[in-house]
Amino acid sequence: MLPFLCITALAAFASSLALMLAGAASPAAAAHIAFAAGILPLxxxxxxxxxxxxxxxxxxATTMGRLPLVLLAAGLLAAAAFLQPAWFxxxxHAGASLALLAAxxxxxxIVRRGRAALxxxxxxxxxxxxxVACLALALASVLAMPALPSQHAALRLVHLHLNTLGFVGLTALGTLAVLLPTAAGKPDPTAAGWLKRQLPLALAGVLLIAGGVAWWPPAAYLGALLLFVPVALLGTxxxxxxxxxxxxxxxxxTSLALALAGLLVLLSFAVLHAQRRLAGGDAILGFLLAFLLPLVTGAVSQLLPVWLxxxxxxxxxHAARExxxxxxVLRGLTFVVAGWLVASGWRPGAWxxxxxxxxxxxxxxxxxxxx
Structure with a gap:
């Protein structure tokens, strides 16, 4: 299953890049192909x-193990919605509903496994x-849009930030704290303590950014600061x-560390987005390139041999990881620099x-x- 999901994620990234560079799809369509049909199932x-x-x-269990395929189907529905406007x-709504059930x-x-843990x-x-809670809220915001038409733009921003910084960001940070020491071949005795202490800050930061960008920008500034602290502490x-x-x-x-560096800079772009000085489409594509690509390629470099x-x-x-x-480092730098360039408004940087x-x-x- 996991090797298949790696293939679909890489295919989704490639398709998203191709559509973006060819100008054949909107930034929202390209982003949903990469995120909904690629990274979320993975x-x-x-x-x-x-x-x-x-x-x-x-x-x-076997049934539960197929849940990523349900999310893949939901992601394909969401991507198709942007490519077929007549059926949007x-x-x-079908994709969001299916994904919400999966979330x-x-x-x-997760709760059951935690309670039953030894x-x-x-x-x-x-x-x-x-x-996962951030993902559920992000999907619920999509389903709430028809009932709250006056809040459509705000709910779209909530959906965007809870998906990227919430679902993807929190998952990544929670994994990186353990995965990078494993990849480095050295234990980190402080990782568990960092995970315990920093989750409230990180989660509060995500929620404040999502709400602030949508309704009150000063809250987004505070949220970016709160989220910056655990990311910076982990990096140092x-x-x-x-x-x-x-x-x-x-x-x-190296690739995992570059992903964290990419995220640090992108947090400043979240502030610019809250000030409406940065286009949302550019910001989301920058997040995809500067954070997700080095993150996924680094994680796959470490884990794919085990999954195979x-x-x-x-x-x-050992040979496969080598x-x-x-x-x-060179591969990761191309992703990070490309993401920063695209987030700044220069899309040819995606090459x-x-x-x-x-x-x-x-x-x-x-x-x-x-x-």
Whole structure:
């Protein structure tokens, strides 16, 4: 399942980039292809992998394990809505309704796993639950738009920020705190404490940004500051503990660290968006390029070998990670710089991301073929 979701996510990213550069679709259409049909199903699949680890429990039941496919179907409906304007309302509401049901099912499953855990569950579990709650609120805002036409624009902004900074951002931060030390090959004894202490700040920041951009910009400024604190603390902790690992030319840790750097700068763009000095379409595409692409390629570099060959780690896993992480710093920089350029309004900068994504696909194909 997870290798398939990786393929669909990369295909969605590539399609989104192609449509954006060709001018064949609106920024909203390109963003929904990448997010709804690509990253959201992949995140659900990754949660299915990590939640049993965080709760020291078994694999999900077969029915629950198919939930990412439900979200993929919902994402395809949402993407189709933007590509077929005549059918926009029925398609977008069908997709949002289906995704909301999937989000509620995921939240209930996380809660059940947490309660049934042997001992206290890992604090990263709460980050996943908060992220899924943000997703549910984002989807509910879409379904509320017809009933509140005067708030349509505001609800759209709530939907946008709860999806990106809420669902994607909180999931990513909760995972990165554990995944980067794993990729670096060194334990981080402070990761659990950071996860416990920083979730309230991060969640409050996300909610204030979403509400502030929609209704009262000063709240968005405070939210950006609150969210900046845990992100900056995580980054400085990494620089202190893993300088050699995150500054090297190769390796998944480098790509993951670059994703965090991309997010730090993009938080300032959230403030500009709240001031209406930055186009929303450019900001969302910048988020996709500067944060999601280095994040996904870094995570896949570390995890794809395990997903392809579960079980005891062997020389093949080590060789696969080496291939996937080769020149990660150069590849990651193309994504981050491309995202900053696009977020600033220069969309041809996305060609840098095309180069980086093509390199990663070329690295990943031999690994998948030799599984």
């Amino acid at each position: 995140i659900f699949g990754a949660m299915m992998h990590f939640v049993p680890v965080l709760t020291r429990s078994g694999a999900p 309302n029925p398609l977008i 509620l099912a995921m939240a209930a499953w 001992g206290a569950p890992h604090p990263g579990l709460r980050w996943y639950l908060a992220a 902790a990494w620089m202190a503990r893993f300088p050699g690992e995150i500054l090297r030319l190769h390796g998944a840790a 060959r579960p079980g005891v780690q062997s020389g093949w896993h 291939r996937l992480g080769r020149f990660a 840098l991301a095309v180069v980086g994504l093509a390199v990663f696909v070329a690295q990943a194909l031999p690994v998948a073929a030799r599984r």
